[in-house]
Amino acid sequence: MATIELRKVYKTFGNIDVVKGLDLVIPDGQFTVLVGPSGCGKTTTLRMIAGLETVNSGEIIIGGKVVTKLEPKDRDIAMVFQNYALYSHLTVADNIGFPLKAIKFNKSEIKTRVLGVAQSLGIQELLDRRPKELSGGQQQRVAIGRAIIRSPKVFLFDEPLSNLDAKLRLEMRTEIIRLQRRLGTTVVYVTHDQEEAMTLSDVMVVMKDGVIMQMGKPEEIYRKPKDVFVAGFVGSPRMNLMSGKAKSGLFTTESGCQFKIDSSINGEIIWGIRPEDVKILNTKPDAPQAKVEIIEQLGPRAIVTLQVNEQQITAVVDNDHLQKIDNRSDIVIDSSVEDHHYFDAKNGLRLIDN
Amino acid sequence: MYEGVQMSLRLRLMLPLVVVFSASVGYPLLHAFYLSLTNYKITSRGDTKIVWLQQYIATLQDPNYWSSLRVTAVFVILAVFIEFWLGLFVALALQKQRKIKDLTRSFLLAPMFVTPIAIGLMFRFILNQQLGVIPTFLAKFGLAYDFFGPGKALFTIVLIDVWQWTPFMVLLLLAGLEGLSKSPFEAAKIDGASALFTFRKITLPMLMPVISVAILIRSLDAMKIFEYVFAITRGGPAIETMTIQYYTYQTGIQFYRLGLASAMSYLMLIIVMIIAVILFRRVEATRKNQ
Amino acid sequence: MSTNHLFRARLTWTNLGNGLLVLMGLSVVLPFFWLILGSFKTGAQLNDPTLLLFNPTLENWNEIFRSGVLESTWRSAMVAFITVIFSIIIGSMGAYAISRYRSGGNVARFSILAAQVLPPAVLVFPFLEISYQLRLNDTVFAVLVPHLSFVLPVVTWFLIGFFDAVPREVEEQALVDGLSRIQALRKVVIPQVSPGIGAAAIFGFVLSWNDLFYALILAPGNSATLPVKIASFNTFRGVELGAMCAAILVAVVPVLFMSFFIQKRLVRGISGGAIKY
Numbered sequence: 001m002a003t004i005e006l007r008k009v010y011k012t013f014g015n016i017d018v019v020k021g022l023d024l025v026i027p028d029g030q031f032t033v034l035v036g037p038s039g040c041g042k043t044t045t046l047r048m049i050a051g052l053e054t055v056n057s058g059e060i061i062i063g064g065k066v067v068t069k070l071e072p073k074d075r076d077i078a079m080v081f082q083n084y085a086l087y088s089h090l091t092v093a094d095n096i097g098f099p100l101k102a103i104k105f106n107k108s109e110i111k112t113r114v115l116g117v118a119q120s121l122g123i124q125e126l127l128d129r130r131p132k133e134l135s136g137g138q139q140q141r142v143a144i145g146r147a148i149i150r151s152p153k154v155f156l157f158d159e160p161l162s163n164l165d166a167k168l169r170l171e172m173r174t175e176i177i178r179l180q181r182r183l184g185t186t187v188v189y190v191t192h193d194q195e196e197a198m199t200l201s202d203v204m205v206v207m208k209d210g211v212i213m214q215m216g217k218p219e220e221i222y223r224k225p226k227d228v229f230v231a232g233f234v235g236s237p238r239m240n241l242m243s244g245k246a247k248s249g250l251f252t253t254e255s256g257c258q259f260k261i262d263s264s265i266n267g268e269i270i271w272g273i274r275p276e277d278v279k280i281l282n283t284k285p286d287a288p289q290a291k292v293e294i295i296e297q298l299g300p301r302a303i304v305t306l307q308v309n310e311q312q313i314t315a316v317v318d319n320d321h322l323q324k325i326d327n328r329s330d331i332v333i334d335s336s337v338e339d340h341h342y343f344d345a346k347n348g349l350r351l352i353d354n
Numbered sequence: 355m356y357e358g359v360q361m362s363l364r365l366r367l368m369l370p371l372v373v374v375f376s377a378s379v380g381y382p383l384l385h386a387f388y389l390s391l392t393n394y395k396i397t398s399r400g401d402t403k404i405v406w407l408q409q410y411i412a413t414l415q416d417p418n419y420w421s422s423l424r425v426t427a428v429f430v431i432l433a434v435f436i437e438f439w440l441g442l443f444v445a446l447a448l449q450k451q452r453k454i455k456d457l458t459r460s461f462l463l464a465p466m467f468v469t470p471i472a473i474g475l476m477f478r479f480i481l482n483q484q485l486g487v488i489p490t491f492l493a494k495f496g497l498a499y500d501f502f503g504p505g506k507a508l509f510t511i512v513l514i515d516v517w518q519w520t521p522f523m524v525l526l527l528l529a530g531l532e533g534l535s536k537s538p539f540e541a542a543k544i545d546g547a548s549a550l551f552t553f554r555k556i557t558l559p560m561l562m563p564v565i566s567v568a569i570l571i572r573s574l575d576a577m578k579i580f581e582y583v584f585a586i587t588r589g590g591p592a593i594e595t596m597t598i599q600y601y602t603y604q605t606g607i608q609f610y611r612l613g614l615a616s617a618m619s620y621l622m623l624i625i626v627m628i629i630a631v632i633l634f635r636r637v638e639a640t641r642k643n644q
Numbered sequence: 645m646s647t648n649h650l651f652r653a654r655l656t657w658t659n660l661g662n663g664l665l666v667l668m669g670l671s672v673v674l675p676f677f678w679l680i681l682g683s684f685k686t687g688a689q690l691n692d693p694t695l696l697l698f699n700p701t702l703e704n705w706n707e708i709f710r711s712g713v714l715e716s717t718w719r720s721a722m723v724a725f726i727t728v729i730f731s732i733i734i735g736s737m738g739a740y741a742i743s744r745y746r747s748g749g750n751v752a753r754f755s756i757l758a759a760q761v762l763p764p765a766v767l768v769f770p771f772l773e774i775s776y777q778l779r780l781n782d783t784v785f786a787v788l789v790p791h792l793s794f795v796l797p798v799v800t801w802f803l804i805g806f807f808d809a810v811p812r813e814v815e816e817q818a819l820v821d822g823l824s825r826i827q828a829l830r831k832v833v834i835p836q837v838s839p840g841i842g843a844a845a846i847f848g849f850v851l852s853w854n855d856l857f858y859a860l861i862l863a864p865g866n867s868a869t870l871p872v873k874i875a876s877f878n879t880f881r882g883v884e885l886g887a888m889c890a891a892i893l894v895a896v897v898p899v900l901f902m903s904f905f906i907q908k909r910l911v912r913g914i915s916g917g918a919i920k921y
Contacts, residue, residue, distance in 0.1 A: 052816050072819040085817035089835040102822030146821065156820075363825055364745050371738030371800065374730070378793040379759050385770035394773070444668055447661030462668055464903040469854035469871045472895040475878055475888060480678055480693075485885065487678050487693035494694075517671065549657055574761050581856050585878060599857075602765040607861055612769045619765035630761050 002063030002153040002186055003028040004049060009058030011044055011210075018044045020210040022058070027203060031180050031187045035197035036207035037233070042190045043158060045207075049188060050079050050156050063153050073102070078147035079156040083163060084139045086131040086146075093118075093127040096145040103150075117145045137168050144176075148183065155180075157189040161196065173199060194234050198222065206230050228348035231272050231341055237303055239272045240313050243345060246271070255310040257288055262337050265351060272341035275303065278315035279334045280325050287332035295322070308333060390616035397610050409617035419618060421593055422601040423625070429508060429597060430576040433515040434569060440516065441523025441568075446553075448524065449531050466521040474585030477514045504591045511582050511595055519576075523568055530564030531557075566637040574630055598622050676896065682889035690885045704886035708877070713894055716873035719784055723869060724852035727791045728845050731799040736841065739803035740829060744815075753804070759797035764857045767793055772861055782863050790858040795848045802847065806840030807833070870895060 004026040011019040019041040026032045034042035047053040049060060051072035060068045067075045078099070087095050094101075096117055097110040105113075118124040121141045131139055140160065147155055157176075161169045177200060180187050191197055197204050198218045206213045206221065206229075214226045225231035231239050244253040249263035251271050261271065280290065290313070294305040302322050304315045313333065317325070325331045342351040390409055394402045413419050444462065451458060465473065480486045481501040492499055501510045538560070542552045558565075580599040583589060589596035589604070602622070606615030682690060684700035741747040748755075767790065775786040810833055818828035834841075856871040864872060877884065877891040 050816075050820055052819065071824065072816075073822045073824060077820060079817065079820040081813045081817060083811070083813060085811070085813040087814065087818075087832060087835075089838075098818075099821040102827070150822075364741050364747050367737040367741035368747050370734040371796075374734055374792060374796060375755070375759070378789050378796065379755075379762070379767070382767045382770040382774075382793070383762075385774070386766050389769055389773065396772075396776075443661070443664055447665050450658060450661055451665075458665060458669070460903045461672060462665070464900050465672060467850055467854075467899045467903055469856065469874070469895050471856045471871045471875050472892045475874065476675055476679060476892050476896075478878075479682065479885065479889065479892075480675055485690060485693055490693045520668075578763050578765075578857075584856070584860075585875065599763060599765050603857075603861070606765075606769055606772075612773060615765070616769050619763060619769070622763055623766050626761060626763055627758070630758070634757075 003061075004063075004154060004186065004188065005059075005061040006045070006049070007059045007061070009045075009048065009060065010056045011041070011048060011053065012056050018210055019048070022210070022212065024205065024212065024215075026186065026188055028186055029184050030202040031177070031189065031200055032203045032205060033189045033191060033197040033201035034205045034207060035191055035194055035233075036213075038192060039209070040207040041210040042192075042205075042207050046156055046158055046188060046190045049154070050077055051075055075154075076150075076152050077154045077156055078150060078152040079158065080143045080147050080160045082159045084131075084143040084160070086139055086142055088131050090130075091127065092123065092129050092131070092134070092142050095131065095142055096127075096149055098146060099150045113149055114145075117149050121145050136164050137172065140164065140172060144179070148179070148185075151183075151185075153186065155185050155187045157187065159191050161191075162193075169196075176200065195236055198234065206233060224350070224353065225272075225341065226350050228270055228272070228343045231343065235274055237275045237314050237316065239274050239341070240278070241270055241272045241343075242311065243268070243270050245269075246342075253309075253311055257309040257311045259288060259335075260286070260337075261340060262342070262352070265342050268345035269351065270343040270345055270348070272343065273313075273335050273339060274341075275314040276316045277335055277339035278313060280304070280306070280315055280317060280321070281332055281334055282325070283330060284332050284334055287334050290331050290333045292325070292331070306333065386616050387620060389613055390620045392613045394613040394616075395610050396612060402613075405613070409614045410621065412614060413618050413621055418593060418596065418601065419598075422596045422598045423622075425508065425594070425596055426577060426579070426598045429512055429515070429579060430573055432509070432512045433519070433576050434573050436512070436516050437520045437523045437572060438565075438569060441520045441527055444520065444524045445527035445531055448528055463521045463525060465518045466525070468518070470518065470581035471585055473514065473518050474582040477510075477517075477582075478586045481510065502587055502591070504594065507587050507591055507595050511579075511587070514582050515576065515579065519572065523572060526564060526568040526571070527561070530561050530568075533564075534560050562640040562643070563637065566633075566640045570630075570633040570637055573633065574626065577626060577629075676893075676900075679889045679893055679896070682886055683893055685886050685889075687884075687886065701886075704890045707887045708890045708894065711873075712868075713870070713873055713891065716868050716870045717894070719867060720853055720870040723784060723787055723791060724849045726788060727795045727852045728799070728848045730792060731796040731848050732803075732841060732845055735796055735800035735844075736803050736834070736837075739800050739807050740833065742800075743804050743807035744812075756797045756801050756804075760794065760801065762794075764790075764794070768858055768861050771858070775862055782865050782867050784863065784867050784869075786862040787855075787859050787867070787869060790862065791852045791855060795852050798851060799844045799848045802844035803837070803840060806837045806844075809840075810836045 004024075006022050006024040006026075009019055009022040009024075010017070018039075022041075022045065024045075034045060036042050044053060048055055049062070051067065051070060051074075055068055058068070059066055062075060062077070087098065090098070093111075093114050097114045100110045100113060114127070115124060118127055121144060123138060123141050123145065126134060126138060126142070131142065134142065143160070160176075161172055164172060173196065176189075189200060191200075201218050203215065204218045204221050205215045208229055214221055214230045221230060221234055225234060228241065232241055242251075242253050242257075244251055244257075246252075246261060246265040246267060246269050248266075249261060251259045251261045251265075251269070253259075259271070281287065288308050290306040290308045292304055293307050293312075296303040296305075297319075300319060302317055302319060304317050304322070306313045306315060315333070343349060344351055391404055391406055392402050393405045393409070448455075448459060448462070478486075480488050483489050483500055483502075486501075489499065489501065500506060534557075538556050539552065542556055547555070578599055579597050580603065583595050583597055583600045584603075587595040589600055598618075599622075602615050602618045605618060606612050678693075681696070683704050684702070685695070685698060686701050686703070689695055689698050738747075738752075742752050771786070771790050772781070775781040775783075780786045814836065815828050815833055818832040819825065823831065854871060855869075856875065859869045859872045860875065863869065868876070874891045874895055877888040879885065879888055
């Protein structure tokens, strides 16, 4: 249980600045997710916290102790890698007990603890097997077991679910959340999947090009993205983002499409509206005409791609509503001003707090 | 990545290697160069003078030296060529095997593990004109073939090398074949490609990196050929099987002229290095194409 | 009709392949068979190479055991064993550093490769001269160091390939789990490369065991290793031909036994990592 602080941390590989002056406080006992596209520096940050990468400048502090120059083994952390990194020459029991053996616990103590951990993860039957005999999900649990057995201050996860099939991934997500709630340990979790980040995190840190774009509760980031990048990155299907001019309550896209917006906005902007906030109606005066191009069924809902005057707009629609609008040529789209997001066209920053 | 603190560990790990390597390879290499600049003879210790490049010039003017280079070149090209093709087909046949795989493989790979001098003597035994079983056998059919006679001896030596070292080719090529992914072959089957077509257009190109490495290793090895010549022909008839390593051995050990022999072997080293670099570039090129 | 054609075509390729294997198998077995026959023949019997039924004699075998073949075998084994042990220990340390830390960069890798390619004729003369000066000529030690000169690079090269194949994460996991770097190397990395170490050791052992060139020049007499001893039976007097057969068999038979156990490991080991240049 510990707070992690990164102060002005820089990391350079060759000529490339991978992490640029990072200031980050990871709160104690919470599930923090570092998320972002490839190359944003999230994995490098995680590895620096672990001590697997050195720090070019800056400090890393775990639980009040400066660990910047310490070896991984002296930081009281545990880590789960993407491909689990199980020791193929050892049994499951030896894998789980490995960290305790490293700090010279006695054999019977190790055996008891291993059994306890295995039972809590439901893998006590597998203790005598070797990693290559296990399924992906089982290997995952062994890796987690190995991580929790020492009760470290911090858990670090490096995209641990990427190698699992979709169904298993969802199951493991729930398990990981339960685990963290039960143990109350500080977790730092890295993923490139924004959906995973949204579901898992208490605190979400969106990174790009080595800097933090936005940090906060997932709902906040979803509802009020600070800039265009975060707005487009978080949320699936992706937010509709259009460039154009705003004047006197009307937004005109480059292709000539017009939408009603908040009258206080003026100038060159990027307008964003989430697909779930796009309403499709039979008819409404002054609303832009739309034509249905593609429908992707999700079960209860569908993703509908619409063509509005050469502008492509994505919407998410309930299936009952879909039946009313499909194959009609006179549908229009609409949206509420509270659901709009406005960004400055030059620097991409959020304009008003609606 | 691993900086600073790791330095002393790195040094400690590398040090023994560097020391032993320098002592067993580096120093002798330099000393050999020194010797090649002298007129050192084992019999005349204490009388050694530095004669600079005289030994090199003598070597380059020696027609026997050039002849031995030619003999070695012919040998290597013939032997590796045969070993490659034979080895490839054997590897393909072995790959298809389902039953008694291990037994067959241990049989066929056995020759490469036996000390070459024994193999040389063995073939001397069975191919000898008077007392060898094969000429006697052939004679029963009226065929007279003098295996180690003029015009034939070098080719017989090639065949001995093929006998012993084709298994090595098989080993490397088999390992390469078994490492190829199955999907392109399955796709070809679905597309209806014939066995020959699949072989030419898929197997061979995908195997290229392994083939290049195998040919590289075997060729460099074949250049060192000595044992068969020492066991059977001693360079003869005349100088037909006088390979470069044997000629150097003769100069240095039978005629005691270590200085001259060192020059000869250094020249050979340069040739080998050039060939090695050329072949190595080939290997890299095939790897990049993958 | 068309299925018949397919069936015949498939049969032909596999048949050809199997036929080839049989031919190769025969070509391997028959010479040995003749050697075995010859080793039990007297001088007179050897005059007829195709003689199959005869009264065998043990005189040839007695002679070679009297002549010190067993001592030579022992010397070969010692030299090979020591060479391999040294090479594996020193080689794996260096291979790990070269693989993980890129120690020595391209120079190191190239030197190791170049050392395997050196013609023995280059190094043997300095070794000879030095062994004379140190009064170590014709001893086992005079053969040991030269053997290191070609076994150590080969073993190290193999091992670099195998270390390259161990995923970095397994090592990093060990560090996070509480081991220091040296401990992680010993307890996690080395076990992962152990099949490769086995293959490299076998390869190195065979290389040293089979060497004639260095041993012939540096220890030709009293400290002869097995290949040199066998060469000394090279003769063409019918009386001694039988002994020569027996001597060859002494070199061959143990290898045939080993070959069965070696080949599986070797193929696995080589395709595991060493093929990657």
